[in-house]
Amino acid sequence: MTGDPRSDGELIAGLPxxxxxxxxxxxRHAPAVFRYLARRxxxxxxxxxxxxxxxxALSASSRFTAHDSGSALPWLYGIGLNVLHRHFRQPQPAAxxxxxxxxxxxxxxxxxxxxAERGRLRAALSALTDSDRELLLLVGxxxxxxxxxxxxLGISPGAARVRLHRARKRVLSTLEKQGPGGxxxxxxxxxAKEQAS
Amino acid sequence: xxxxxxxxxxxxxxPGVTEDGLExxxxxxxxxxxxxxxxxxxxxxxxxxxxxxxxRGKTVIGVAAVAAVAAGAAVIVLPSSSAHTASxxxxxSRLADSSVKPTLKAPQPKPSPSGQAAGSPMTxxxxxxxxxxxxxxxxxxxxxxAAQSTPEGSVPLxxxxxxxxxxxxxxxxxxTGCPGVVGVSQVWLGKSGSEVVSNHxxxxxxxxxxxxxxxxxxxxxxxxxxxxxxxxxxxxxxxGKIYTWAQFAALPTDPAVLWPILQDDSTVGVAPYKxxxxxxxxxxxxxxxxxxxxxxxxxxxxxxxxxxxxxxxTVVGKYTDSLGRTGxxxxxxxxxxxxxxxxxxxxxTDIQPTPAHQGCTVTHPQGGGTExxxxxxxxxxFISADVTNSEPHVNQPTPHLSLAxxxxxxxxxxSGSAGAQG
Numbered sequence: 251m252t253g254d255p256r257s258d259g260e261l262i263a264g265l266p267x268x269x270x271x272x273x274x275x276x277x278r279h280a281p282a283v284f285r286y287l288a289r290r291x292x293x294x295x296x297x298x299x300x301x302x303x304x305x306x307a308l309s310a311s312s313r314f315t316a317h318d319s320g321s322a323l324p325w326l327y328g329i330g331l332n333v334l335h336r337h338f339r340q341p342q343p344a345a346x347x348x349x350x351x352x353x354x355x356x357x358x359x360x361x362x363x364x365x366a367e368r369g370r371l372r373a374a375l376s377a378l379t380d381s382d383r384e385l386l387l388l389v390g391x392x393x394x395x396x397x398x399x400x401x402x403l404g405i406s407p408g409a410a411r412v413r414l415h416r417a418r419k420r421v422l423s424t425l426e427k428q429g430p431g432g433x434x435x436x437x438x439x440x441x442a443k444e445q446a447s
Numbered sequence: 448x449x450x451x452x453x454x455x456x457x458x459x460x461x462p463g464v465t466e467d468g469l470e471x472x473x474x475x476x477x478x479x480x481x482x483x484x485x486x487x488x489x490x491x492x493x494x495x496x497x498x499x500x501x502x503r504g505k506t507v508i509g510v511a512a513v514a515a516v517a518a519g520a521a522v523i524v525l526p527s528s529s530a531h532t533a534s535x536x537x538x539x540s541r542l543a544d545s546s547v548k549p550t551l552k553a554p555q556p557k558p559s560p561s562g563q564a565a566g567s568p569m570t571x572x573x574x575x576x577x578x579x580x581x582x583x584x585x586x587x588x589x590x591x592x593a594a595q596s597t598p599e600g601s602v603p604l605x606x607x608x609x610x611x612x613x614x615x616x617x618x619x620x621x622x623t624g625c626p627g628v629v630g631v632s633q634v635w636l637g638k639s640g641s642e643v644v645s646n647h648x649x650x651x652x653x654x655x656x657x658x659x660x661x662x663x664x665x666x667x668x669x670x671x672x673x674x675x676x677x678x679x680x681x682x683x684x685x686x687g688k689i690y691t692w693a694q695f696a697a698l699p700t701d702p703a704v705l706w707p708i709l710q711d712d713s714t715v716g717v718a719p720y721k722x723x724x725x726x727x728x729x730x731x732x733x734x735x736x737x738x739x740x741x742x743x744x745x746x747x748x749x750x751x752x753x754x755x756x757x758x759x760x761t762v763v764g765k766y767t768d769s770l771g772r773t774g775x776x777x778x779x780x781x782x783x784x785x786x787x788x789x790x791x792x793x794x795x796t797d798i799q800p801t802p803a804h805q806g807c808t809v810t811h812p813q814g815g816g817t818e819x820x821x822x823x824x825x826x827x828x829f830i831s832a833d834v835t836n837s838e839p840h841v842n843q844p845t846p847h848l849s850l851a852x853x854x855x856x857x858x859x860x861x862s863g864s865a866g867a868q869g
Contacts, residue, residue, distance in 0.1 A: 281463055308476075379644070425450045
């Protein structure tokens with residue numbers, strides 16, 4: 251990727267005076283941030299939003315401290331989530347899509363090989379709140395540690411640990427109840443109602 | 448692999464970014480950098496200056512807080528991480544440090560106006576103690592037993608159960624992503640099978656979307672919100688097993704009878720921690736239950752007695768947290784460090800190292816003892832856990848950092864309580 255020997259923390263520390271260092275962070279992390287966005291919004295939208303994340307990070311960097319050997323990725327994912335929220339608030343071309351603040355579920359379904367699995371993940375995760383779901387996916391999809399995921403979401407790490415633990419168990423129990431078939435319609439309906447309120 | 452991990456894993460595969468997409472993104476970023484350099488240069492200068500001034504501010508506030516603790520002041524107005532620093536260094540050396548002009552080359556704490564550098568490397572003193580973890584748990588069990596029998600520490604029990612509608616826990620945490628802001632989390636676990644979570648940020652995040660976006664506080668975020676956790680059953684949990692309130696209340700409080708239940712429950716849905724030895728998993732099960740679930744005083748005693756059986760727990764030392772509360776820091780495997788108050792068996796603090804800094808640097812200053820420096824991913828303080836009949840409320844006043852340590856004891860449920868339900 252980039253041969254720059256400086257750590258993310260060093261680069262971020264230098265950003266207030268040298269914003270062009272964000273370019274080094276871009277070279278280093280754009281592929282991962284793209285995957286983060288693509289998993290939630292699909293690759294076409296991800297390509298459009300990629301630069302927005304780094305531009306927003308530029309504005310926010312004066313408040314951020316990364317550890318010397320820490321990665322900037324949790325921070326960039328946290329900004330990515332807010333960029334996604336803004337994206338999903340805009341009118342979507344496909345009006346049939348269930349509005350969801352952080353996820354294009356059709357894009358997620360497209361990645362599941364088995365037809366029977368489509369909708370299952372969605373139904374199981376829709377039983378969670380946005381932040382619990384994001385916590386789960388930052389660990390499951392992005393491979394962050396619990397602390398890093400908490401960092402990305404701006405919640406306390408200890409609370410995140412308990413939340414993640416509980417969220418996982420509850421989703422598992424939903425999946426077991428669902429069986430191998432499709433989503434539980436009741437869960438989906440309740441979720442839509444909750445989102446609408 | 449369990450069905451959840453299978454679904455998550457199969458849905459994680461996405462194509463990589465195209466060369467073209469990468470280049471277009473870079474071009475857009477470069478345009479923004481160029482535009483920002485023209486327009487925002489004075490602001491950036493200010494920010495660098497403030498940063499330097501803030502470091503001094505932090506030190507002074509920290510020292511003042513230690514004095515306040517020593518004087519027995521009831522109100523401590525101090526973000527958590529500062530006190531860790533303050534409790535470590537003599538005031539003089541710390542002030543001297545802050546007069547050294549920092550270089551921008553290395554990452555430095557970038558305190559917010561409140562003086563807090565959340566998630567920055569925290570330094571604290573550990574008083575070494577030569578006891579075993581089993582001894583600490585035994586002492587904590589004794590403490591919990593004693594707290595149970597004293598009038599001020601007792602929770603009115605109906606049918607052996609705390610008498611109220613909700614089990615209400617309050618935690619405060621700092622994390623690396625958002626310096627200057629303390630996240631207050633509240634959870635109301637309802638007797639009727641509900642669970643409401645409130646996340647609320649306190650501190651001095653500058654207003655405006657551009658800044659709050661890095662704190663997860665942008666529009667549409669859950670950083671400041673109160674919400675029910677969803678539409679699936681919830682309730683008190685041990686390991687992976689969800690109990691109804693009544694079932695949980697009926698769990699045996701004889702440690703020998705409770706132990707096999709802990710062993711069974713701790714393996715339910717163990718996949719997220721696959722590869723983790725059983726002993727670690729049992730430790731996590733007990734700690735998480737102590738931290739978050741409606742544990743009756745008698746059950747707390749039993750859980751702590753059972754924790755004595757777990758092998759591989761190391762005693763880190765005697766630890767004083769930023770509210771002046773002292774406990775014993777314990778660590779199991781490579782997981783977090785927990786601080787347990789042996790006087791009443793409560794978990795005080797949970798310290799999470801960043802992955803890259805699981806090992807801490809230990810030095811031996813001249814005065815004896817050890818000084819430990821770690822870059823933490825964050826620290827969480829367990830502020831209170833008690834029964835309540837008050838409904839979850841978004842604007843419920845939170846006891847942010849203004850607590851006397853005694854607040855950690857269970858408090859009696861309010862009058863007019865709901866009686867023995869479920």
